[in-house]
Amino acid sequence: MAVLVIISTLNICSVPAGNIAAEPVKKPAEKPAVAVFTPQKFAFKNSVTPDEFSFANETLPINDAYVKHKLQWSLRKHEFKNVGSNILQSKAIQLFPIIEPILKAYGIPDDFKYVALVESGFGEGASSKGAKGLWQFMPGTARTYGLKVGGGIDERMSARKSTIAACKYIRSLYSEFNSWTLAAAAYNNGEIKLEHAINRQSEDNYFLMHLNGETASYVYNIVAMKQIILQPEKYGFKPYFKPAELFAFN
Numbered sequence: 001m002a003v004l005v006i007i008s009t010l011n012i013c014s015v016p017a018g019n020i021a022a023e024p025v026k027k028p029a030e031k032p033a034v035a036v037f038t039p040q041k042f043a044f045k046n047s048v049t050p051d052e053f054s055f056a057n058e059t060l061p062i063n064d065a066y067v068k069h070k071l072q073w074s075l076r077k078h079e080f081k082n083v084g085s086n087i088l089q090s091k092a093i094q095l096f097p098i099i100e101p102i103l104k105a106y107g108i109p110d111d112f113k114y115v116a117l118v119e120s121g122f123g124e125g126a127s128s129k130g131a132k133g134l135w136q137f138m139p140g141t142a143r144t145y146g147l148k149v150g151g152g153i154d155e156r157m158s159a160r161k162s163t164i165a166a167c168k169y170i171r172s173l174y175s176e177f178n179s180w181t182l183a184a185a186a187y188n189n190g191e192i193k194l195e196h197a198i199n200r201q202s203e204d205n206y207f208l209m210h211l212n213g214e215t216a217s218y219v220y221n222i223v224a225m226k227q228i229i230l231q232p233e234k235y236g237f238k239p240y241f242k243p244a245e246l247f248a249f250n
Contacts, residue, residue: 056109056180074224080236106167135166189215
């Protein structure tokens with residue numbers, strides 16, 4: 001009996017290793033990939049040189065001390081450290097492919113896409129005066145240029161439809177003032193007020209006119225937005241960050 005027990009024990013110990021079920025090795029859980037923005041993702045067209053400041057092919061007269069001061073102020077105001085968010089960069093990535101071909105179809109300079117960013121800023125909520133949407137249309141103006149507003153419908157919130165309406169409005173402003181810079185100023189202040197200012201001052205050069213504070217800074221803000229979108233790192237953009245949630249435009 002003792003011999004049988006010894007033989008049985010030897011047989012158990014000699015089972016080939018391959019016949020023993022190996023316990024699976026647990027791999028460490030993979031960390032979810034974190035999306036990051038890099039400077040290359042902001043390589044929008046219309047590259048600019050560091051000292052070139054223009055709007056709609058009109059170069060700003062920065063040799064004038066007053067013009068240079070106002071531009072520098074707008075640039076500082078829109079720097080990343082002052083704005084404190086990358087939402088505008090995210091919006092540019094999503095919206096420009098919608099806006100650019102519509103501007104082109106209506107023969108409007110590409111720089112007007114920055115007007116949408118200046119107008120809507122970080123969101124598309126209504127202003128205290130009732131303007132709303134990407135292009136901040138007042139209800140009456142929106143209806144004039146083909147948008148449905150009312151009855152539970154507000155096409156000012158459609159990126160495509162509101163851009164088409166904005167193009168129609170901008171074309172009419174250009175036809176009246178024969179200047180893209182003045183058309184932009186009129187978009188902000190209204191054509192009637194701008195026309196009165198021109199007649200009162202006998203001056204139609206935007207950069208030499210005396211306008212209300214918002215309109216007087218409007219084109220400078222557009223140019224500053226253009227520079228910061230095209231040259232983000234120059235104005236304090238940090239290459240790596242978690243992107244802001246993109247907006248649901250249509």
